[in-house]
Amino acid sequence: MNKTENKVLAFIKANHLVSRGSEVIVAVSGGADSVGLLHILHNISSELDISLHVAHLDHMLRGEPSRQDAEFVKKLADRLCLPATLGLEDVSAYRQQHRLTLEEAAREVRYKFLEEVVKATGATCAAVAHTMNDHVETVLLHLLRGSGLTGLAGLQAKSVLRYKRVGPLTLIRPLLCLNRGDIEEYCRDSNIEFRNDASNESLSFTRNRIRRKLLPSLRQDFNPSIDEALDRLSKLAVEEVDFKNREAAKASESIIRTEGPLVKIDRKGYLGLHPALKRALLRQALVSVLGSPKDIEAVHIEKMVDLAEGETGRSVNLPDGINFISSYSELVLGRDVSADIPLPEITGTYAINVPGVTEMPGWNITASVIEYGPDLITGKENDGFSQLFDFDAVGSELKVRTRKPGDRFIPLGEVAEKSVKDYFIDAKVPRLWRPRVPVVVNHGQIVWLAGYRLDDRAKVTPATKNVLKLVFRPQSTILPV
Template sequence: MESFLAKVRRTISRYGLLNRGDKVVVGVSGGPDSLALLYCLLELRDEFGVSLHVAHLNHLLRGEAAAREAAFVSRLAEDLGLPATVEARDVRAYRKECRLSVEEAAREVRYAFLREVAARVGARKIAVGHQADDQAETVLLNLLRGSGLAGLKAMVPCREGIIRPLLFVSRAEIEAYCREKGLQPCCDWTNWDTAYRRNKIRHELLPLLARQYNPAVVPALARTAALLAEENELLEDLARQGLARVVLERGPASLLLDREAFLGLAPALQRRALRAAAVEVGGGAEFEHVEALREIIRAGTGALTLPKGVQVRVEGGRIRFGRPGRGAGEAPVFSYPLRVPGVTSLPEIGRAIRAEVLPPPERVVAPPHEAWLDWERIAGPLVVRNWRPGDRFSPLGMKGSKKLQDLFVDAGVPAAERRRLPVVAAGKNIIWVAGVRIAENYKITPATKEALHLVLEGEEG
């Protein structure tokens, strides 16, 4: 039987979770999963050529117990000779402010903390301790909610710098590894409270399925999630291509689609294209919104307001996505150093740019609000700023350069929106006009070893 460490090594290698020279922030709660994660990464550290930084967050939800866990992780990191960041955040206050459940609020605060630590210490990866049982629980949780492929694929081994090396090992294997290493994890008794739906699935539904239907239900569900993740990725690529074919005009906070061309897409691609369009202009859409919007599009006239204030109007053979108060008038002048990795807020236009350095994708199919660039070709300080009169740029697929003003005209960007389009520059060279095009000299090639991945997000994202 394959050992615990061999399984983790295989997951890291198969999915390219680590690259030599990576600094990795390891989220350590003190429980068995995170302790096993930390110790196996320690065992594999030299083999993969990475360095580790421990991060622990006290959610201020469990009083003295949480304080003891924070002290435990601090001592552990010190004993192992590892740098550590241990902080506390008020999850209850965040929950009240954002009107979320405790679980949702804790998750959002935790990931925000981990990303902040990674940006602070210059780490490219964040390792978390999700394992196969967590994956099975997530699949069932999303299935019971009525999710599509995007939910049933559950968690993936690597996404946006978050890596899950333990995703294909079970809770039983982790507990055996902890015993073998003589580890004594902290116990969070809230994990046994079946008032939480996930705990109810963990302690009641999964054991029932294992007893009466399939003793290997956990690896079966984990395998299903892995297959669906690959199929979902294919459909996402097809949907992005489909959306690109039906776009007539785009701005930083607006999108105009051709109705007839849209109706020519398969229903599955229509749903995904509509969600992608809503996200591109800084919003979002659930299943009910998407289906209501498809009805309006089929009828040929009507309007609908989506989450985060995105308004969609269908008339005259066009589908227009937009946000009130965005994209109108001149934006104030702005210029900020681009945080890599990290998020650079652009409050003047209500947007932000997320940046990270990742292995290059095998095939680049990116929507206009994303960019993949050759990291090794980028020299000089990175800044994100407005377009300035006289700016020149070498757009992808073109020899020589042209004025940005001419590029905007060719791309159909309205004059009032041009100052609201962020421009990313490396020194004096423009490498990306967000929402329009990357520079030819910085594109991904077969020789690219590391890629700078940029995403233009809405302020709420």
């Protein structure tokens, strides 16, 4: 066993990449990295007590040379007396079918193939030939694209791949402890033949620019140890994110509960968290509903953060038909989440006793008339269902009903009329909730959308003499009292 093999062996052991007696699929393209990987694993397989199975996919992208790569890998496997699975997939067709870039299509097809081989053989994982250089390039790629700290993680020694159409597939990367130069040297010193992996070179324009132009110039002009620097940053980011995720998971225990397909987050508990934990907790909740972190972008988390900090009774759309709604005491995440309506149904029109108590199906309404004073204004409650009015502006002939087609009002703080329909859309009120929002009218004119917005003409001003206070309380326990 030479020093390179020893190093990889130690790396595999230190990171618990394989378990004794297991079968490992080795992804071999035919290039130096993967052929080197196969030879190294072959030479240390008895020490690790693992058996190997070679997997090669012909992407059908480069015609004859593609076919020759496959043949080369088959012969290599035969020579090492290893079983091999050779696949053939039309990446161009796959690309068109799923509307992907060539790079994305090739990656998906490749990992799908590996997943199938892993399943078919009963193997535990697939080994791929990514080196420290690939890792550093990935860190830089994510940095430049503007991903968050999670993106700085780069490539891990062991990870579970979950794409929309692939996975879960456990990948191990035994060569992360080596540079590309090390593996080329290993092949040269051991007289190992390999093929030039032209496909690998051409697929990602950005990655190639990073590899061939940016990194060499950073090494030369800024820091000869830039690779180590980025790797160190990456490790710190992984540690940091892991810590935060653990703390977020701890916080979740008392704040989040799952109810059927819905995830419900206690609003008060959430608002008391540190911003970093808020973000991590929302991300975890979204991952649990989506089943995978793959489609989550930073903008989705930002949308969720904004909603959670904002007024209640709003909703935002997230990938895969998922909604996030700020209900009154909870934040609710899931598909068809708005079907979980926190407002009681209203049928018909009900006169409000002013002053007095009105009971109507679903709601109890308390109306009191009080003299104007500064303490009144500050005594404002926050769930949106208590409201002060200029009594002389709204009068005592108030009624409650639900919205009607053509309803219009002047939302508080604005000057022009707006249709209630447009208001609901702009204010992101969940569609299924809209027919249940109590509309308080004075001789047909809207004075309040209870839970949402006052009409500007009904507001208390310094000129107000008498104040009307309306409080809506649900008869059921749906809303917090």
